[in-house]
Structures are given as C-alpha cells and as structure tokens.
Amino acid sequence: MRLCDEVRTTAAATAARATSVRVDPDAVARVQLADADRPQLDPARHYLEGSAADVATYLLTLDTINFGSGWFPTLRKRPNCSGYFTVAWGVADRFRAHGPWSNRELRAMRADEIADALGQNRDHELMALFAQALRQLGSFLGERSALDLVAQAGASAERLAELLASGMAAYADRGFYKRAQIVASDLALAGVARFADLGRLTIFADNLVPHVLRLDGVLVYDQRLAAHIDAERLLRPGPQEREIRACAVNACTAIAARLEISEQELDHLLWTRGGAPSYKAVPRHRCRTIWY
Numbered sequence: 497m498r499l500c501d502e503v504r505t506t507a508a509a510t511a512a513r514a515t516s517v518r519v520d521p522d523a524v525a526r527v528q529l530a531d532a533d534r535p536q537l538d539p540a541r542h543y544l545e546g547s548a549a550d551v552a553t554y555l556l557t558l559d560t561i562n563f564g565s566g567w568f569p570t571l572r573k574r575p576n577c578s579g580y581f582t583v584a585w586g587v588a589d590r591f592r593a594h595g596p597w598s599n600r601e602l603r604a605m606r607a608d609e610i611a612d613a614l615g616q617n618r619d620h621e622l623m624a625l626f627a628q629a630l631r632q633l634g635s636f637l638g639e640r641s642a643l644d645l646v647a648q649a650g651a652s653a654e655r656l657a658e659l660l661a662s663g664m665a666a667y668a669d670r671g672f673y674k675r676a677q678i679v680a681s682d683l684a685l686a687g688v689a690r691f692a693d694l695g696r697l698t699i700f701a702d703n704l705v706p707h708v709l710r711l712d713g714v715l716v717y718d719q720r721l722a723a724h725i726d727a728e729r730l731l732r733p734g735p736q737e738r739e740i741r742a743c744a745v746n747a748c749t750a751i752a753a754r755l756e757i758s759e760q761e762l763d764h765l766l767w768t769r770g771g772a773p774s775y776k777a778v779p780r781h782r783c784r785t786i787w788y
C-alpha cells in the first residue's frame with residue numbers, strides 16, 4: 497500500500513474505534529479559514545538564501561530534527577520563537593556561519609555539536625536524540641546530496657516520503673509519517689523542488705494541528721484526557737496520542753475536501769493559526785516522541 501493511503505486508512509480505522517477522542521461532524525462542516533496568505537517559510541528563521549542544493553540540504557537536515565515538542569517547554573527558546581522556530585533558526589545560523597554539515601560530518605554528529613548550534617545544554621536528552629537522527633541521515637544519504645534524493649523520488653512527494661520512511665528508523669512514524677511527508681512540502685515551499693503529487697499528502701500529524709482542531713470544536717477529548725492535557729501533564733506515546741493524531745488526520749481529509757484545498761495547504765493554515773495567542777494560551781498535548 498502506498499504511504500499516503502496507509503496514513504488515511506490507519507487514521508480512519510483508528511478514528512472509528514477511538515475511545516478517548518471523537519470528531520464532531522458538525523464542527524467539521526463549520527470550519528472556515530481566513531484568507532491567510534499562501535504557505536511560506538519565514539526567510540529569517542529558515543536558511544533560504546543559499547544555493548538550491550544548500551537550501552535542500554538545510555530543509556532535509558532541519559526536518560530530520562523537526563521533533564521534540566514534548567520537550568519544548570524545557571528548551572532555551574530564541575526571543576519570540578516557539579520550539580520549532582528556535583531549532584529552525586539555530587540550524588539556519590549554523591548554515592550561514594559554516595555552510596551545511598557534510599554527510600561525513602552528519603555521520604559523526606554528537607549531542608555536544610548540535611546542542612552548541614542550537615544554544616541548548618549539551619546534556620539535554622533531546623540533543624542526544626537529534627544527534628542520533630542526524631547520524632542516521634548521514635548514513636542513509638551515503639554520498640548522495642539532498643537533491644540527489646529528490647531526483648531519485650522522480651518528482652513524487654509520496655515517493656520521497658517512502659524513501660525516507662523505509663530508509664531511516666527515525667522517519668518510520670508508522671501510520672502518520674509526519675516528518676517523511678513534511679520534507680517534500682518544505683522543499684516545495686522553498687522552491688527548490690517540484691512535485692506533481694503534493695495533493696496526495698495528508699496533514700503532518702503533530703501536536704499543534706490537533707490542538708487547533710480541539711479548540712475549534714472539531715476534536716472532542718474525553719474528560720480524563722482533557723484534564724490530563726489541561727494540567728500540562730506529559731502524555732505517554734500510545735493509544736491516546738495516536739487517537740488524537742489519527743482523528744486530526746481523518747477530520748482534515750474531510751475538511752480539505754469540503755474547502756477544496758489540499759491537506760498540505762490546510763495543514764499550514766491550521767498550524768499557522770495555532771501560533772495565535774488565543775491558541776497558545778491553552779495547553780496542547782505534550783508527548784516525548786521522535787515523531788513530532
């Protein structure tokens with residue numbers, strides 16, 4: 497089964513038997529999106545000014561460590577930056593100062609080096625996970641560049657996601673493949689790759705999009721789960737956080753179809769909406785995982 501079909505099938509099955517989360521069909525029908533500008537990458541907090549090859553390497557490097565939301569409250573953030581933007585900006589500044597890490601340097605990546613680049617404590621456990629994921633990327637690439645990998649995917653975002661998910665345990669987010677899918681989306685947003693099938697992608701199931709859907713009434717959490725999250729207690733990886741992500745994927749397939757936009761575009765609109773103060777004021781679920 498193709499990757500995007502696996503995600504949709506898994507999400508529909510998980511949502512159908514979910515016991516802690518349900519999708520409110522009336523709220524699905526009411527979702528409206530402001531005419532937010534088209535998805536774009538912030539050019540200050542992302543490295544977009546280099547050659548297409550270096551920007552592609554930057555985004556593949558960044559999306560390999562585009563996780564850790566369960567630890568973000570413990571990260572040292574840059575001013576006015578969320579956890580993700582702190583990481584994105586830190587990697588961008590490393591590329592501006594020293595250029596990309598070579599594949600050989602990725603294979604030798606240590607927690608100390610990535611922690612220093614991101615301005616974090618060297619003994620932070622997320623830095624060890626980032627280093628491990630980057631070492632995997634260096635081994636997976638071998639002597640290939642990011643653009644070599646894109647060429648191998650033959651203008652297919654789904655094929656690129658499949659190459660990543662089958663090539664690295666760090667991308668094998670079974671049933672969701674959030675980071676494997678977002679790589680193609682980010683490469684396309686940066687204009688360094690073109691894909692004919694971005695419409696095949698699902699949303700990128702993280703913790704922010706479901707949070708926006710919850711506050712907009714689309715996802716309804718049972719009382720115990722809601723109380724756990726509102727108390728800012730960590731959610732263990734497992735059935736409940738998978739139900740949250742699966743119901744978000746499932747709901748967004750329906751919302752995107754109704755609004756006649758792609759799930760990739762819907763994801764960005766909802767994710768961007770999640771950056772608003774009213775959404776940030778309410779706790780979202782925190783799960784310490786390498787998937788998001």
Ligand SMILES: Nc1nc2c(c(CN[C@H]3C=C[C@H](O)[C@@H]3O)cn2[C@@H]2O[C@H](COP(=O)(O)O)[C@@H](O)[C@H]2O)c(=O)[nH]1
Pocket residue numbers: 535536537538562563564565568578579580581682685699700701702703704705763764767788
């Ligand atoms: N669904 C979805 N999840 C996304 C992104 C992005 C960034 N995408 C870039 C592309 C275009 C935009 O302009 C962004 O610059 C990060 N994340 C996830 O969010 C979480 C962090 O959140 P916070 O704690 O607030 O930093 C974390 O799990 C991270 O993995 C996205 O687009 N969609």
